[in-house]
Amino acid sequence: MTLTPLDELFLYSGITVLVALLLGRRLPAGWMVTILYGIQLLALMKMAPLGYGGEPISSALTFEVMGQSLSWRFDALSWYFALITLGSALLSSWYACGEWEQRFRQSGGNLWLFHLAMTLNVFSMLILLASGDLLSLFIGWELVSWAGFLLMAMAGGVATKAAMRYITYAMAGAMAIFGGIALVYVSAGSLQYEAILTAASQMSTAHLWMLVILFGAGFGIKMGLMPFHLWQAPAYAETPGPGSAFLGAISSRMGLFAILLVLVKLFGIVNIDSLKIPFTLIDARDLLAWIAVFTIIFPTFTAMKQNDARQLLAWHGIGQGGYMLLGLVVADAMGAAGGLLHVFNHATYQAALFMAVTAVIHRTGTADLNKLGGLVVRMPLTFMVLLVGIIGLAGLPPMNGFVSKWLVYRSLLNEGMPLLFVAAVIGTLGTILSVYKLIHNIFLGQLRVEHDNVKEAPWSMMIPMLILTAIIFITGLLPGIPLAWVASVQQAVGLPVPDYTLGGVESASGSLDMIWVIGVLFAGFGIGALIFYFAGGRSKRVHQLDNYAGGHFLTADVRYQYSDNFYAGLMHLIGGWYRGSFLWLEQSVKSLVEFLSLGMQGLYRRANAEFYLLSTALFVIAWVVI
């Protein structure tokens, strides 16, 4: 048996898990694991031709179990997601090495468990990404779910509660998928992709509907699609810092990967398009698009109301998933490219943002947006990372988030979907409001007295953040680099491919060339700077807090930071629209189970068991006789 490059990747990944398992209690474990992630990334690079339209690579590993054959292989889709996975794992793990690790251990954290959970997450994600049939997909799916649970639950307390909620949702999702797989198996007679591909075109409408709902809901839960999104924000936010950076970057994208694989590649977007909902004008595809749009809007506006930086980011993570799905559901060349590119872009800025917030927590001990402020003078580099990150998150030029969102908008324009378009823009505007609140409440405004001695984040944390910042900017400047990978993914799943260039996209109906846009933008900044610095009198730097106070004399210990209820005017209007309907829904399901459970216990607690027995016996006999 010869090892294919894929086997090598699995091997290294397995070794990483083993190292974390056996040596995880020693302090240099973090560095070892980080280096091993690097080696995994190199092994992935050996398969780099996949990212440029190369032939799929199979693993030598196959199993025959109970008449099912299990196999694993990598194609462009797997490679693209694996690249993001390993990249975020490498940088998050690097970030965790050094000072963060020491602090974590001092404060009673279990470092061994942390490394183990991280390596297990990466390993299981690679297995999922490599799945070569529906059964190995499900196995990978479950592994990812439980590995994620481990990482989320490890902090204890609130985190465990959030993780429990997650695992209940995840199990519900897994069972929906499980049921879907059973139905597919019955109709296709096999769980191999080829068999399903041929069977999908002949399925009855009802059958296809059933499958779309089961798989859509199952995979959607992981992505945090509405209305299954409630678990995600608390679960991600409560994970130890680098862990939340990793989870926020890639974890819920596994849902998108599976949706791409099953709904887009196997069932085909055309088949889904033909599923009409009776008595309405919409079909299953529109339904998915609207789910995507609601997933953009509601979580984004929920994020705006958060007072904890990590919660805010995690809620945005849910919202951004909506853009990815939206692009994919539109499924023209630009939309699909935008959706896929957004996976990469989102991973980069979301990881950077979580890291920056963790750095703030590391230095100040809090992520409460009402207890920070003015840190820009103390942590300028972290500020810069956060700034670049939020520009990416809000999807403004010159960062990479803009390119992917631009593609999604363009596809909606091309296809003539005004409501979806407007809804997507509303999401972006909401994001801008929300992220300004984030950066303002942490870094701008009044510096608190107790933060007067705060230092910049340590270099061990800073370097990964700066690398991410560079990636965010460079892929914004040269989106052609990731677009090449995206194009081969599109080819692999059978979607049309846009005409991309190094700087953006060529199209008869309006192109984008980021090199020019950014060039001009920076030239503009340069001219602005020239005017500002040379065309006027010298400015005098005063203390940050030396400002106009309307006739009052303010000292540093008077707190006047404007942070709470930041968008008061907006909330006057829309505040009443936050009804917590989904929370209510979740609670009522839970109450229903509790109630039924109470009833069942009562049933079993009754002592007159003989009565049950005799009445059942009489009943069945009567049934037979009649």
Added chain:
Amino acid sequence: MAPMELIIELILMPLVAFVVGMMMVLMMRRIAAKLQRRIGPPFFQPLYDIVKLHSKRTQVSHGLIHDIGIVMAMGGYIAAETLLPVPGMTGIAEKGGIITLLYLMMIPSLGLALGVGQCANPNGSIGIARALTAMLAYDIPLVIVIFGVAYAAGTTNLVDIIAVQQAGGFETWGAVQMPVLAIAGLIAMHASLGKQPFEIYIAPAEIATGPMVEMSGKYLGGLFVMQCFQLYTTSVLYVSLFLGGGTTWFDFLLKSFLVLAIPVSIAYLFPRYRTEDLLRLMWKWPVMLGLIGVAFVL
């Protein structure tokens, strides 16, 4: 296009915008004066103001981000101008398109927001919060309008959008083809200028002019420059979307000034809205009009 020519265009376009923008400020003040029965400022007053502000002795900086904010506010617009075609010059309009322009126009606001944030003045922060809320209010009808126009023209390339309108003379103007959208766009444009009755984030009597509260000297000067650009960009964008752009400089400038005159005249007749009323207004009438307009287009 020869690279040299392009570079000249890229330099000229912001310059033109600046000069025209200053004249627009002048016009705005003159209209205000007319309505209030005053004489109004002399022709070069906007230029005097800018020079005066930049050469003031008291120049208070609250930190690097404060400076960068002003630079971003100016620089963002300077960049945006190169995406906005004028007669004879297209700059890089074909490399970005209208969506990019829309987003570039948000950068000055973000820069300003950052700069104001560093000043640590709650009035400034409240002003920014309100400004961003206002953006949420007027951008929704604005993108509906832009969607309608771009969909009708079949492109997001502003040069093409203008060309389509100029193809058949007056009848093919956006405003004639899509009157409902044009009205919605005008309202949204008015709000985006931040003039009365939509000046919720300046609100001198409430929050001491909000974002400007800590600005002195060239900081205020920078904002002044930004305002020139803003007036220019907004009106030219409207002209390009609905009034067929300009074939010659004369009709181009005429249209731009006329378009701007409408909201400016209205501005001085009204008091100020509250934030939530602005939202309510913006999300109701122009959105409704915009959607009706889009429905016509589709």
Added chain:
Amino acid sequence: MSDLIVLPLVLPLFGAFLLPIVMRTSISIGAWIGPAILAYGCWILGDQWMSGTALPFSLAIGGFAPPMGINLYIDSLALLFAFAVQLLGLLFWPFKIDQETARRQALMLLLVAASTGLALSGDLFNLYVFYELVAVATFGLIAASGSSAAYASTIRYLILSGIGSVLTLLGIALIYSQTGTLNLAHLAQLAPEQLNNKLGLTAFLTILIGVGVKAELFPVNTWAPEVYATAASRVSAFLAGLVSKLALLIILRLLVLIFHQPEAVQVMLVLGILGVITGELAAWRAKDVRRMLAFSSIGQLGMIFIALAIPEQGGLLAVLALTFHHLLIKSGLFMLADGWGGAIEKLRGAAKRSPLAAAIFVLFSLSLIGMPPLPGFWAKFTLITQLAAQTSPLYLIGLTVFLLATVIEAAYLFRLAALLYGPAAEDTPIDTIPKPAGLSLATASLFGIGLLAAALFITPVGDLLSHVAGQAANADLYINTVFAGTGGSQ
């Protein structure tokens, strides 16, 4: 060689009568008799399996050929069950020495003997006799724990079980009155003509309900939570793990050989679904580890009944996979519960006290939920693919209920796991948190290792089970085997 197969049945029976006498003279010698017998039984059965004697074969007892005489029928399934009985008897052996030792050990031997008989018997009347013997032995064992709660639950169980026996006997009588024979093979021959009617159906259903008492069939399973919560963990493990499965085996044989009516299957399906719903939902709120396990066991057996209702051979494979999986898991979990009994709240932070126990609990829970690549997943996978292939909507309801129940199962099992790994309550020092006894923990670890081994060698295990299922599903083979050795009787 194959005659030796009676020894695992006879020796424990013999030992059970001998033991009290030996114990009176020397406890130390007596204490070794039981384990020795069981170990020998294991060896014989294992040897039988390994030696490759052609399976299945039939053994006439007492020289009379069936259907006149009584016979043992040994196929792979029976052998597997018999082996499991001996092995679990050994693993759950009540080693504790006190005044009750003799009685407890004798009862255990009796239970093993009767259970082996249930597994091997090829005759309906013998099955009934052994079934009664099992009941008697279990009453004694449950009550042996001595607490008043145990007595109360025993009484409840006793009454229920007694009525169940009467019902079973009624069913058997009906069959006998119709056919005049109780030999399974003979019945299998006669069934298509004589039992394919309302009378046959009634007979089956009465037997189903009667035997269902032990198989934890809804709604005659209300004894289970109380008994499992109050009996010694080893006894609970044996009952939940094995005895319930032996009762299932009776139903399985009857279904394969004699009763093919669709109505029979339907009743079982409905009762199975109700069992899953009630069991899992009740477990959701259970505040006591053992009760939770008992409810979960009811739910799991409901799933097995659903699987039994699938008419094809694939259904049988699912039954066997679920059965052996549950046998392994539930026995192991009850061993852990030895020491973890009582309120769940008391287990806060128990992982710190006994990390191994907590880890094994998580492993078992994961497999019970059906987390791949653990064996539980494959069992559930077989079940759902079979269920989805059925056309009747009732099966799809079964599938839905099954999937939903799994979610609930995951929720309550991992609520407990989170509790185990969570921080200890503030006022309890760490060494007051309960922990499983060493021996029980070792046994549970053994089950854990078995589970992992099965996961690792899932391919051969799966092949083996398919083979066993194929053999068990073949009614003609059964008939031919029984009558071949004796020249037939038609």
